[in-house]
Amino acid sequence: MTPHKCPMKFALLVAALAQTMPSVVFAAKEDADTVTASVCEDCPDPSGRSGWVDVGIGIQNDDSYHFGRYTGRQDQGVNVELNAEASYRGSLDGAYINGQIDNLGLDSRRIELEGGRQGKYQVAVEIDQLPNYRADLPRASLETERQREGVKFSMTPGTVWKFSGHYRHEEKDGTRDVGSVFGFNNPEILAVPVNFQTDDFGVAADYQAERLQARLAYSGSLFNNERQAIDWNNSGVGPATGQIAESPDNQMHQLSAQLGFQLTPLTRLGATYARGRMTQDQAFLPFSTGITPALPADDLDGRVDTTLARITINSRPQPRLRLDGSYTYSDRDNSTPVNSYTYLLTDSAVSPGARLNRPYGFEQNLLRLKAGYRLVNGADLSGGYDRDKMERSYQQAEETDDQTLWAKLKIRPTEGLETTFKVSHADRDASTYDPTAYQSPESPLIKAFEMADRTRDKIGIDIAFNARDNIGLGFDINYYKDKYTNMVLGLTRASGITATPTVTYSLNDKVTATAFYTYERLESDQAGQEWDNLTPVASDWFASDTNQTHTVGLNLTWKASDKLDVGADLVHADFSGKIAYATGGDLPELTSRLTALGVHGIYKAKENMSYRVGYRYELYRESDWANVDPGTVTSLGIAPERQEVHLIYLTVRYAFN
């Protein structure tokens, strides 16, 4: 048979062959050892501009500080909804600009602009606002807002070096609550203005070669408080005015170097060294009353030098075995001068004796060793040893020594099922504890838990199961128990359990649902002893604290049609806190409950236009025994125990390219 005599048959034969043997055809083309110049005619061209703008309104039926806390949606009424994205990319030179606007009509607005020439340089600027609506009280609204403006740049002269830098200015303004007192009588909660400024900046040089990578960086932070003091008038017996020191201005500077070296293809060394300095030398406030004891200095001249040194080594001597080790030295050398201060007791009377200030310092030596071995059928066994030695100055325990052993086993008993078991035991020795050290006024029987003998046991199980391609199941449970041995007064025991089952289900390629439930229970026991003038006046007391939270979450997405997408999400968190006393009454239950529901739909009217409509509901309730009866405290009032809000929003999105 020849083509020109039987063209139809030949065509049929070729067509049939072409269906069944495409790989043979490809194999005939790709014989070269190297990639020749690719034109990529079928690749999409990303150059040009693209983006979208979302404009609309949101209507909220009621005020809610809880709903608006970080979102800016605290007020009843109508809000402008405005979000946008835009980008431009050049076709040949790597030039690009990306812009993003989030929530322009709300106090949580953010604007970011980034551009440059990829592979050469990049500049980004950002304006970001973060509101924090804490509580709307009858006598004051406790709210603060952070506004940040920042710029970042990077330059890449070649492929080995990269230079970068950043600067960010933040202003935090608003109102916070501060407790105040004269003597032991009638404390008053003050509504105090907040005017903080923080400037962060830094530069870095990164070097990347095949075996050696390095980074040298400097970072600095300046904190400025526009207010030096909180002054208020005394409405009761005692001095006419009181004065509390505001947070002082301070600075932090740090120089750091980081190195990574691939010693062999299987072994890598790492090293980090950083030196920092924190300083604070704000002038002491003068005493606000007629009594003015002499001060040993005009300011603290505070200085803390920090050091971080770490070396790491990790190796895979054979494909199944991995070995990691690290040693870290971290030091906080507080060289703030120590002086003797005669002071006033709440602006009223001179202290009976002078006190020396304590510039707390810490030195940590941390060793971590771990090994892992890949067993058959995808199973993996790993384990490790940590040793954490902490030395403290001016505290009751000069040294604590914490040792931890842990093990983890991961198995895959069947396809799609992975289970991990984790267990660890830690033992802390604090035998250097001296309760009489540093003129402590504390009971000789109490120990600060961080410096006390302790055993900590942890166990955890993590299960991930892909039942089918469209069903994923997970279960994660973790439990820990701390026992403070040799503890007479103070924290004697703490434990916690957290368990989270999750499920992800795809009905088809149009419907997906995910759900989770988390149970958390945190418990602790503590012992105390009432005493006065070195003589116990009542029997020991024991308290047990139990915090229990149930959290449920559900998320659903549905592609109803080519033009319509629908989504819904629901969360419910239910907390109960109980503090029980072995002798004496239990405290009333603390509760907080959050229920939040969201539903939205996106309708694609045209190729470049879509309508979005959504509804959000939130109900927050709490009960707190501390708010029920303020006693002799002059407070700012009690926050609403129930906050409920409905929000409807409608926006139009126009896309362009």
Next chain:
Amino acid sequence: MFMKIAAQRAALLAVILGMALIAPTLAAEKKAETKEQQSSWVRMMLDEQEAAVEKLKQAPFSRKGVDTCVSCHDAENEYPVFPIFKTKHAVKADPRSPFGHDNKQCESCHGAGGDHTKAKKADKRAGNIINFGTKAWTPVKDQNEKCLTCHQTHQRIDWKGSSHAFNEIACASCHSVHTAKDPVMERQSQSKVCFGCHANEQAKFLQASHHPVRQGKMGCTDCHDVHGESGGGMLVKATAREKCTACHAEKRGPFLWDHAPAAEDCNQCHTPHGSNQPALLKKRVPQLCQECHSPAGHPSVSYNGSRLAGNAFMGVKSCLNCHSAVHGSNHPSGVTQLR
């Protein structure tokens, strides 16, 4: 003669019809194999995976690079790859990018594809190219080596000694390279990626006091160094205090009268993800303070329910009604944080 020609034609027709019938079946099997073959490669023993990776290192590159790849992996393919062209990975003007001049385009990351395109069967094809992801056949360390060729810099210098690396987490477990936007790189969507493994933390951010993560104003990487191990708890700074005071600088000090736990570690009193107590505290005041303090007088008293009524040591802010400078005081009279 006629019978001979007719027989030849009948045989040829039978071959053609047979191939036409087989082709759809093969196509269906090809689709089935596309899903099946991946799991069969995953089921491979580690030794077989290692051998396959070694074999790939000897494989030739394809002749026409991305032109070859997109002839199969086009816009209609089961695994969409085209969105990568909207990302930084596909910028030709950047000499560091896989699509930069003289670089190997798709094969920069997926390895030499010559054997991949020569393979006749779909399951062989999949095993002759580097796959990425948690369900991929390629061992995690070999997947990650590809990414680290370019990205082992900045905070990733310490990747190989990090917890995530030790626990055999693939870069592709968290990162999406073939999407226009990588969810883990966006502050608003990052935490959802992390919650995929760290499910317990999701509930913490729904508790009464929490950092603004679920509102999209903070991401996990604002505090955590996920690629390294700079500080305990995988923090971006050497200590928790250094990280916390980067945003809460008013508590940095040093103060004239420091509060020892506040000078050492914020986590002694606070739990940073979320708490149902005010201000991210682990426990209510005064019980929290009484874990360490019991001097003579009111601090040692049992503040139980029978003493709640009208008690200034328990109501409103409890100890902080008076001891407001709990993070430290710079006032000469602030010895007990009253000023």
